[in-house]
Amino acid sequence: MAQSNGDHSSAAKPPPTPSPLRFSKFFQSNMRILVTGGAGFIGSHLVDKLMENEKNEVIVADNYFTGSKDNLKKWIGHPRFELIRHDVTEPLLVEVDQIYHLACPASPIFYKYNPVKTIKTNVIGTLNMLGLAKRVGARILLTSTSEVYGDPLIHPQEESYWGNVNPIGVRSCYDEGKRVAETLMFDYHRQHGIEIRIARIFNTYGPRMNIDDGRVVSNFIAQALRNEPLTVQAPGTQTRSFCYVSDMVDGLIKLMEGENTGPINIGNPGEFTMIELAENVKELINPKVEIKMVENTPDDPRQRKPDISKARELLKWEPKIKLKDGLPLMEEDFRLRLGVPRNN
Numbered sequence: 545m546a547q548s549n550g551d552h553s554s555a556a557k558p559p560p561t562p563s564p565l566r567f568s569k570f571f572q573s574n575m576r577i578l579v580t581g582g583a584g585f586i587g588s589h590l591v592d593k594l595m596e597n598e599k600n601e602v603i604v605a606d607n608y609f610t611g612s613k614d615n616l617k618k619w620i621g622h623p624r625f626e627l628i629r630h631d632v633t634e635p636l637l638v639e640v641d642q643i644y645h646l647a648c649p650a651s652p653i654f655y656k657y658n659p660v661k662t663i664k665t666n667v668i669g670t671l672n673m674l675g676l677a678k679r680v681g682a683r684i685l686l687t688s689t690s691e692v693y694g695d696p697l698i699h700p701q702e703e704s705y706w707g708n709v710n711p712i713g714v715r716s717c718y719d720e721g722k723r724v725a726e727t728l729m730f731d732y733h734r735q736h737g738i739e740i741r742i743a744r745i746f747n748t749y750g751p752r753m754n755i756d757d758g759r760v761v762s763n764f765i766a767q768a769l770r771n772e773p774l775t776v777q778a779p780g781t782q783t784r785s786f787c788y789v790s791d792m793v794d795g796l797i798k799l800m801e802g803e804n805t806g807p808i809n810i811g812n813p814g815e816f817t818m819i820e821l822a823e824n825v826k827e828l829i830n831p832k833v834e835i836k837m838v839e840n841t842p843d844d845p846r847q848r849k850p851d852i853s854k855a856r857e858l859l860k861w862e863p864k865i866k867l868k869d870g871l872p873l874m875e876e877d878f879r880l881r882l883g884v885p886r887n888n
């Protein structure tokens with residue numbers, strides 16, 4: 545059953561007065577934007593889009609755990625761009641107008657690698673970024689996740705659903721971490737009037753994903769190009785809905801620029817079983833490759849598909865790129881990075 549989330553738009557207090565430093569711009573930019581996790585997959589595409597606007601000055605803070613300077617190489621040295629090696633579990637002092645807070649490992653193998661660090665990143669990292677937002681009067685957007693719905697008992701998932709999450713499982717550092725991060729966002733909003741935005745991101749794919757990061761689309765494409773079996777984790781009937789990264793970035797910017805706090809689902813409602821995904825990749829990239837069933841990991845959600853009515857209505861956003869059109873764009877990037885030419 546869907547549950548009510550109450551009225552998210554009414555803040556108890558007016559927003560804090562921005563710091564006077566907010567108006568002392570280094571350049572003639574109108575907007576100084578901090579992107580935490582900006583050296584990662586989604587973050588670096590977001591930076592590309594934000595940098596297209598000459599009125600934006602972009603500061604990236606990243607500890608390079610799963611991200612890389614390479615993703616931002618075209619901006620290093622640009623007068624409107626700054627890259628800081630920084631871990632968000634430590635406070636950060638910068639003067640900005642907007643904060644896109646993405647810093648957090650997203651692939652299950654990485655977030656489970658050091659679960660204590662993952663939960664610290666989600667809780668202390670978000671607390672630090674909210675403290676920064678409060679001091680400088682910045683608007684802050686959190687990239688939350690479809691994992692807040694856990695192994696969902698309603699389908700598709702709408703924002704009013706409170707989720708079905710194991711609080712002590714191996715994924716909890718991430719999904720409970722993001723749930724606490726959402727709570728902190730709303731507490732700062734109600735208690736201190738901070739302008740918040742929460743995006744619940746569903747599985748996103750595209751160029752620049754770490755080749756061996758363990759997520760399903762990157763795994764299957766890399767396996768197909770290396771002539772290795774596509775590893776479908778049992779039972780293979782579990783579903784996901786895959787959003788191409790440029791659609792995701794457009795949705796995040798619309799949410800930041802709009803008037804709604806969220807949480808708002810941002811994802812592509814096209815739903816596929818993992819067997820269907822493997823078949824699509826096989827047909828598209830390497831028809832000779834084998835599909836192999838392998839053991840799954842605990843608490844793997846059995847179904848996932850966003851209800852994006854809110855995004856359509858409130859943000860006037862919907863994804864444009866279908867899986868069959870997005871996979872070849874990612875294939876090109878993986879071929880280049882793996883050194884596998886098309887006629888191989």
Ligand SMILES: NC(=O)c1ccc[n+]([C@@H]2O[C@H](COP(=O)([O-])OP(=O)(O)OC[C@H]3O[C@@H](n4cnc5c(N)ncnc54)[C@H](O)[C@@H]3O)[C@@H](O)[C@H]2O)c1
Nearest residue numbers: 581583584585586607608609610611631632648650747748
């Ligand atoms: N890609 C998806 O399918 C998806 C789905 C739901 C939510 N999200 C969220 O979107 C955000 C970006 O995901 P992504 O796919 O680009 O992942 P990613 O792993 O490519 O990027 C995460 C970035 O955060 C950085 N980071 C991690 N911990 C940090 C810390 N303590 N301090 C500073 N930087 C740190 C990493 O080095 C990396 O550059 C994450 O918050 C993730 O939870 C992603």
Ligand SMILES: O=c1ccn([C@@H]2O[C@H](COP(=O)(O)OP(=O)(O)O[C@H]3OC[C@@H](O)[C@H](O)[C@H]3O)[C@@H](O)[C@H]2O)c(=O)[nH]1
Nearest residue numbers: 650652689691747758759760763775776777782818844
């Ligand atoms: O090689 C693989 C990898 C994964 N899988 C399956 O593919 C599905 C998707 O797995 P992924 O690891 O790509 O991602 P998940 O959907 O489990 O988690 C993701 O959800 C949303 C985000 O917050 C994160 O990016 C990530 O946690 C799972 O059912 C998994 O069992 C395979 O069948 N084979």
